[in-house]
Amino acid sequence: MQLDVITLFPEWFDWFADQRHVRNALAAGHELRTFNPRDHTELSGRQVDDTPFGGGAGMVLRVDVMDRALRGVYGRDPVELREDRRVIALAPGGRTLDDAYVDELVAEDGVTLLCGRYEGFDERIVERFCTETLSIGRYVLAGGELAAMVVADAVLRKLPGTLGHDASAVEESFSAALDGDPEYPHYTRPAEYRGWAVPDVLLSGHHGRIEAWRRERSRERGAAGRRLDRDDG
Numbered sequence: 001m002q003l004d005v006i007t008l009f010p011e012w013f014d015w016f017a018d019q020r021h022v023r024n025a026l027a028a029g030h031e032l033r034t035f036n037p038r039d040h041t042e043l044s045g046r047q048v049d050d051t052p053f054g055g056g057a058g059m060v061l062r063v064d065v066m067d068r069a070l071r072g073v074y075g076r077d078p079v080e081l082r083e084d085r086r087v088i089a090l091a092p093g094g095r096t097l098d099d100a101y102v103d104e105l106v107a108e109d110g111v112t113l114l115c116g117r118y119e120g121f122d123e124r125i126v127e128r129f130c131t132e133t134l135s136i137g138r139y140v141l142a143g144g145e146l147a148a149m150v151v152a153d154a155v156l157r158k159l160p161g162t163l164g165h166d167a168s169a170v171e172e173s174f175s176a177a178l179d180g181d182p183e184y185p186h187y188t189r190p191a192e193y194r195g196w197a198v199p200d201v202l203l204s205g206h207h208g209r210i211e212a213w214r215r216e217r218s219r220e221r222g223a224a225g226r227r228l229d230r231d232d233g
Helices: 010-017 020-027 063-074 099-106 123-129 145-156 207-232
Strands: 002-006 031-035 086-096 110-115 132-135
Touching: 002 063, 002 145, 010 020, 010 031, 010 145, 020 031, 020 145, 031 063, 063 123, 086 099, 086 123, 086 145, 099 145, 110 145, 132 145
Parallel strands: 002 031, 002 110, 086 110, 086 132
Antiparallel strands: none
């Protein structure tokens, strides 16, 4: 797949691209590309933002600058681009990222992530150029770059061959294999440490019992998480 990030700080992604599973994805032919809107602005001083109409603190990313940036990258009107490519604005009020959402993105040939900054986007960018808005949680970051890395990490690690063992991305927290529940507890050597013993079933060699134990622990964690969500609400 081709995963593009429109960001004022493309150099931030150099570290991310050097992570092993990302390198594996790139070696397999997938793409992670970054583009800076400042390279496409026609405003003086490479300006990309302006003060909001109606007053208020902060600066807003300009619609004309984003128009030129997307045209420069894809060679077409951004209004038409979203007809056959998911163009996603990263914003606190968007659809919350979860495992099912990640699976949707993994199935795409191309995805573009727009990183907000300052007070965010001129709303016309979201309304006219984007297919949707995405949030990684109900909180605010200084910009969309960290959110873009979260999305990219979640997507790229699900691509075949990126983790070294494809099964690693199948039965994990919130996956369909676990019916959306968190993953079960894991243990390794030593089997006993400071009097803390590994559950006997995991040492039994009985695969059926181990599978049943793991599934039950996963359900318990899921139920506990749902109780906490209700209490917080």
